[in-house]
Amino acid sequence: QKEVEQNSGPLSVPEGAIASLNCTYSDRVSQSFFWYRQYSGKSPELIMSIYSNGDKEDGRFTAQLNKASQYVSLLIRDSQPSDSATYLCAVNIRGAWNNDMRFGAGTRLTVKP
Amino acid sequence: EAGVAQSPRYKIIEKRQSVAFWCNPISGHATLYWYQQILGQGPKLLIQFQNNGVVDDSQLPKDRFSAERLKGVDSTLKIQPAKLEDSAVYLCASSFRQRNTEAFFGQGTRLTVV
Numbered sequence: 001q002k003e004v005e006q007n008s009g010p011l012s013v014p015e016g017a018i019a020s021l022n023c024t025y026s027d028r029v030s031q032s033f034f035w036y037r038q039y040s041g042k043s044p045e046l047i048m049s050i051y052s053n054g055d056k057e058d059g060r061f062t063a064q065l066n067k068a069s070q071y072v073s074l075l076i077r078d079s080q081p082s083d084s085a086t087y088l089c090a091v092n093i094r095g096a097w098n099n100d101m102r103f104g105a106g107t108r109l110t111v112k113p
Numbered sequence: 114e115a116g117v118a119q120s121p122r123y124k125i126i127e128k129r130q131s132v133a134f135w136c137n138p139i140s141g142h143a144t145l146y147w148y149q150q151i152l153g154q155g156p157k158l159l160i161q162f163q164n165n166g167v168v169d170d171s172q173l174p175k176d177r178f179s180a181e182r183l184k185g186v187d188s189t190l191k192i193q194p195a196k197l198e199d200s201a202v203y204l205c206a207s208s209f210r211q212r213n214t215e216a217f218f219g220q221g222t223r224l225t226v227v
Contacts, residue, residue: 042220044204100161100169103148105153105155
């Protein structure tokens with residue numbers, strides 16, 4: 001089982017819709033979770049971090065964490081064509097004592113005008 | 114605040130040659146990471162430093178890859194000799210401390226081995 005798994009996509013949504021991106025992880029001691037956005041040919045850019053169960057909202061982005069189910073998701077409301085990118089889920093696989101961050105393969109999102 | 118600096122941005126070498134990449138993290142960031150990202154895949158951690166000590170190098174191919182972080186600031190990653198499968202983007206990232214903090218990436222070095 002991979003440490004961090006994401007649906008590879010591609011995921012296509014119309015402009016203005018909600019995009020839902022999902023991620024599961026294997027290590028139960030994981031404490032911190034991150035979502036990065038990566039445009040083609042660019043480096044990953046941090047968009048959200050979440051550490052506690054529940055929802056965390058930042059503008060049009062909402063991260064959701066369920067540690068019991070080992071599941072983290074990212075919702076993008078009112079999707080825009082500029083949101084078209086690959087979204088990477090990253091998990092600290094060793095818990096709080098070491099920031100050993102592992103990435104999923106990424107989900108490619110396309111927002112169609 | 115200046116971001117993570119990497120150089121060179123691009124490098125093309127022949128197989129069996131050697132190559133080195135340089136990274137300067139965000140000022141004050143104690144933790145530094147080197148990732149390898151092959152096209153279409155997520156970043157793969159190669160090595161993690163805390164100040165100038167190695168925290169994790171379990172996925173570093175030590176027969177050909179080496180890395181150092183002298184004085185706990187700048188870092189270099191070297192490949193010798195390079196193989197075709199080393200073609201990838203090499204990303205450097207840094208975080209303020211070792212526990213539960215976000216990492217910020219540099220622009221990366223795109224390596225092509227021919």
